[in-house]
Amino acid sequence: MELELSVQQPFWESPGAASFPDPAIASETWESWFASWLALMRAELPSARGYELSVRLSDDGEIRQLNAGYRQQDKPTDVLAFAALEVDSPLAGPFESDDLLYLGDIAISVETAARQAIARGHGLTVELAWLAAHGLLHLLGWDHPDDDSLSRMLAQQETLLHAVGLEI
Numbered sequence: 001m002e003l004e005l006s007v008q009q010p011f012w013e014s015p016g017a018a019s020f021p022d023p024a025i026a027s028e029t030w031e032s033w034f035a036s037w038l039a040l041m042r043a044e045l046p047s048a049r050g051y052e053l054s055v056r057l058s059d060d061g062e063i064r065q066l067n068a069g070y071r072q073q074d075k076p077t078d079v080l081a082f083a084a085l086e087v088d089s090p091l092a093g094p095f096e097s098d099d100l101l102y103l104g105d106i107a108i109s110v111e112t113a114a115r116q117a118i119a120r121g122h123g124l125t126v127e128l129a130w131l132a133a134h135g136l137l138h139l140l141g142w143d144h145p146d147d148d149s150l151s152r153m154l155a156q157q158e159t160l161l162h163a164v165g166l167e168i
Contacts, residue, residue, distance in 0.1 A: 001042070001049075002049055002100060003031065003034060003038060003050055003051055004100050005030060005034050005053060005054070006053075006054035007027045007055050008055070008057065009025075009056075009057045010057070011057045011058055011059050016111070017110075020114060020124065024057075025128060030132070033132065034053070036160075037133060037160045037163065040159070041140065041160075046101060048100065048101035050100045051100055052101065053103040053105065053106065053136070053139060054105045054106070055106045055108065055132060058109055060112060061076075062107075063080065063108075063109040063112070064077075067080060076109055077109065078109055078113060078131055079132075079134055080106070080135070081106050081134075081135040081138035081139050082105040083140075083141070084104040084139070103139045104139040106136065106139065110124070125166075129161055129164065130157060130161060130168055133156075136160075137156060137160075142156070
């Protein structure tokens with residue numbers, strides 16, 4: 001399975017990044033995480049030669065603008081997912097193309113993630129992976145409109161983190 005992952009980390013180039021003890025996560029680490037997660041969830045994915053998605057690490061200001069523009073909520077949030085597949089779940093059957101199947105985009109606020117990591121008693125890397133897994137599940141059609149679906153989604157996120165050697 002081929003994976004094309006674009007990781008944009010403009011946050012780490014901003015002045016606010018100097019106050020963060022954790023360095024930027026290497027692109028290879030992001031690629032390893034997403035490749036592992038997609039392989040683990042292969043049975044739930046439309047059959048394709050490979051998959052494409054992007055991750056953008058931003059600050060609260062940028063994610064607030066995205067949240068206001070796309071969700072009409074004028075406040076920062078931790079993660080936003082912009083799914084390319086406009087269905088309740090990914091299409092069944094093979095994807096008939098030589099192109100990679102584009103899943104969508106994930107935006108994560110490093111500032112919000114850092115606050116949440118402190119509140120939850122783990123490192124920023126774990127929180128960023130947790131949010132990336134959450135975003136990926138949204139790209140794949142998962143949602144949490146009620147407590148039961150939220151519990152299933154959180155359990156799946158935990159499974160994904162364990163698959164890459166992280167604990168929440």
